[in-house]
Amino acid sequence: METLKKYHQDINITPELMQRIQELVSHYPEGKQKSALLPVLHELQDAHDNWLSVELQNKAAEILNITPIEVYEVVTFYTMFNQKPVGKYMLEFCVTSCCAINKAEDVMDYTCEKLGVKPGQVTADGLFSVVGVQCLGACGYAPMLQLGDFYHEHLTKEKVDQLINDCKEDKITLHDK
Incomplete structure (x- = not known):
């Protein structure tokens, strides 16, 4: 603490x-x-x-x-609570079995490289954090990530590029309230 x-x-x-x-x-x-x-x-x-x-x-x-x-x-x-500052858009990649088998870590590494951060870090502009998390319960849609309240499934590098662009253009809804 x-x-x-x-x-x-x-x-x-x-x-x-x-x-x-x-x-x-x-x-x-x-x-x-x-x-x-x-x-x-x-x-x-x-x-x-x-x-x-x-x-x-x-x-x-x-x-x-x-x-x-x-x-x-x-x-x-509980990992859903953050104890240090995170980016406005926290990309939480599932890294458990099904997602790992489907190359989630490769997509997460690509995302980190694209954003210039390591897992757990915040981009210089404060927009993004990338973290690996345990099972998100959507194994049939691997690899996947959670962004706010929403899942983004069957991830590819192209889908990640689009997601990042949508975040930068403020086109992403984070909460279902």
């Missing part, structure tokens, strides 16, 4: 965000607000450039009236 303190994040809990969080918490019985932790963390991450600093995790603990360690345990366990 200590190494992550070098990342600073401005925390902005707007009235609208707090209202969404309170609505989420209201779905759980009195005294069981900790049950809302996952959806609350998703809301906070979505509202803060897709990552959760230690300070923002502490704010989540404060909002839910739980200890910070209870939040840290969840954030460090």
